[in-house]
Amino acid sequence: xxxxxxxxxxxxxxxxxxxxxxxxxxxxxxxxxxxxxxxxxxxxxxxxxxxxxxxxxxxxxxxxxxxxxxxxxxxxxxxxxxxxxxxxxxxxxxxxxxxxxxxxxxxxxxxxxxxxxxxxxxxxxxxxxxxxxxxxxxxxxxxxxxxxxxxxxxxxxxxxxxxxxxxxxxxxxxxxxxxxxxxxxxxxxxxxxxxxxxxxxxxxxxxxxxxxxxxxxxxxxxxxxxxxxxxxxxxxxxxxxxxxxxxxxxxxxxxxxxxxxxxxxxxxxxxxxxxxxxxxxxxxxxxxxxxxxxxxxxxxxxxxxxxxxxxxxxxxxxxxxxxxxxxxxxxxxxxxxxxxxxxxxxxxxxxxxxxxxxxxxxxxxxxxxxxxxxxxxxxxxxxxxxxxxxxxx
Numbered sequence: 267x268x269x270x271x272x273x274x275x276x277x278x279x280x281x282x283x284x285x286x287x288x289x290x291x292x293x294x295x296x297x298x299x300x301x302x303x304x305x306x307x308x309x310x311x312x313x314x315x316x317x318x319x320x321x322x323x324x325x326x327x328x329x330x331x332x333x334x335x336x337x338x339x340x341x342x343x344x345x346x347x348x349x350x351x352x353x354x355x356x357x358x359x360x361x362x363x364x365x366x367x368x369x370x371x372x373x374x375x376x377x378x379x380x381x382x383x384x385x386x387x388x389x390x391x392x393x394x395x396x397x398x399x400x401x402x403x404x405x406x407x408x409x410x411x412x413x414x415x416x417x418x419x420x421x422x423x424x425x426x427x428x429x430x431x432x433x434x435x436x437x438x439x440x441x442x443x444x445x446x447x448x449x450x451x452x453x454x455x456x457x458x459x460x461x462x463x464x465x466x467x468x469x470x471x472x473x474x475x476x477x478x479x480x481x482x483x484x485x486x487x488x489x490x491x492x493x494x495x496x497x498x499x500x501x502x503x504x505x506x507x508x509x510x511x512x513x514x515x516x517x518x519x520x521x522x523x524x525x526x527x528x529x530x531x532x533x534x535x536x537x538x539x540x541x542x543x544x545x546x547x548x549x550x551x552x553x554x555x556x557x558x559x560x561x562x563x564x565x566x567x568x569x570x571x572x573x574x575x576x577x578x579x580x581x582x583x584x585x586x587x588x589x590x591x592x593x594x595x596x597x598x599x600x601x602x603x604x605x606x607x608x609x610x611x612x613x614x615x616x617x618x619x620x621x622x623x624x625x626x627x628x629x630x631x632x633x634x635x636x637x638x639x640x641x642x643x644x645x646x647x648x649x650x651x652x653x654x655x656x657x658x659x
Contacts, residue, residue, distance in 0.1 A: 319501060320441045321534040324474065325449050327432040329542050330461065332425040335389050336396065338372055339415045343393040346601060350393030352415050353386045354426070372413070387426060392418040429477045432542070440532055446497050450540055457545055462486045463497050464539040465521060465530050474537055482539060485521035485528035492526040499532050560614035565590035569605040 315322075337354030344350065355371050374380050382388065395412040417424040433451060443449050452458045464482035466473065473481045487496050505516040509525045521528045530538070567590065591599070596606050612618060 315439065317534040320439050321501060321532055321536065322437060322439055323443075323532055323535075324537045325436045325438065325443065326474075326537065326539040327451060327542070328477070328479075328539055329430045329432050329458070329544065331428065331430055331544060333428045333430075334416060335387070335424040335426050336414060336416050337386070337389065338368075338375060339393065339395065339413055340388075341390070341393075342411075343395065343415075348392045349390065350415065350417075351388065351390040352393065352417055353388050355386050356384065356426075356428070368414070389417040389424050391424065394418055394423075429479075429541070431477070435474070440499070440501055444499060446495070446499070449538065452540075452542060458542040459545050460487050460496070460540060461543045462541040463521070463528065463530065464541060465532075466537040466539070467519065467533065468535050469537050479539060479541075482537070483520045485523075485530060490526065491528070495527055497521075497528045497530060498524075499530050499538075501532055503531060503533075505529065505531070561610050561616060562608045563590070563613045564593070565609065566593050566596050566599075567591065567607045567609065568599055569607065 335352070335354040337352035339350060339352050341351035353375060355366070371380075371386075375386065380386050393415045394417075395415045446463070447453050450460065452460075463485045464479050465485070466479075466482040469481055485497060500516060503516070503518055506513055507524045507529070508514070514522060514524050516522055516529050516531045518531050518533070521530045532538070567588070599606055610616070
């Protein structure tokens with residue numbers, strides 16, 4: 267009897283399992299036949315970005331500014347007039363770029379591979395030689411005659427207009443930053459004024475990084491432009507406005523002036539460059555303290571005259587005169603062929619009395635022509651000052 271009951275229970279269990287399998291298979295078939303696989307309760311999928319409605323764009327910030335015209339010395343300064351000539355590079359690369367190299371520039375200029383007005387400009391005037399040139403980390407101290415210098419005009423350093431990248435480029439989607447004030451990182455900065463918005467389409471990486479923006483199209487922000495909304499960006503290729511009864515349609519390749527504002531079409535790969543001018547203001551402060559730190563004994567001293575057979579150099583072992591002379595005599599003595607020196611050894615603020623017993627010495631030096639740095643130690647420690655004339659020491 268017990269075996270019969272066990273056999274019956276086993277059959278019932280088998281039937282139930284079979285029924286569940288049939289029901290499950292039927293249900294899956296019905297589910298699969300009546301529903302889209304994308305609607306199944308699986309992980310949520312991100313829909314692809316619509317490149318027309320929400321294009322990817324690149325935003326740039328550049329500044330117009332005056333750069334000091336430091337360049338390669340091509341004509342050394344005249345010993346009497348200090349007149350000389352430099353050629354300075356017109357860099358067409360952003361500040362972060364490593365593509366500019368002074369040695370490469372010098373070699374290409376020497377080989378005649380550079381074009382004036384495109385790759386470099388020439389500047390002549392009072393030449394201030396540079397002994398510690400830190401551009402791109404290259405230092406010329408103690409490496410022979412200085413190769414680089416600045417031109418002074420009316421006591422001011424010569425400058426040239428160029429552009430400077432303010433921030434690294436930013437790539438976003440149009441929906442993230444559809445308005446100018448969203449794009450402009452300097453929107454509330456009074457030190458900069460937006461002067462133009464440039465747009466480029468399908469630019470190569472080299473074209474994007476072109477400082478001059480040769481392949482960009484400009485929307486200039488002039489005085490008659492709406493100050494609050496000077497530029498409108500649209501992703502609609504058919505966008506239009508009616509101005510004074512005339513319908514104006516957006517251009518897909520250039521900014522379009524529509525009344526008191528510009529309209530710029532954006533599409534996938536558009537580059538938008540915001541170009542700024544620095545602002546200026548006047549600040550008056552009446553209670554100003556000036557400090558005059560004397561580092562010499564107030565006199566000048568002479569060496570032997572220059573070697574007439576080597577007018578651009580000096581004697582190998584110039585004898586320093588111990589006779590103090592007034593600084594007002596410096597120019598006359600230099601015109602007569604002497605090298606003038608200043609005594610900076612423990613003088614002025616560096617004297618033991620000033621430092622209260624701590625013997626220190628501040629060495630200020632310039633270098634004469636092709637001679638290495640000089641430091642003469644005797645009763646006086648004197649250094650040449652003839653490279654910046656007619657500065658008295």
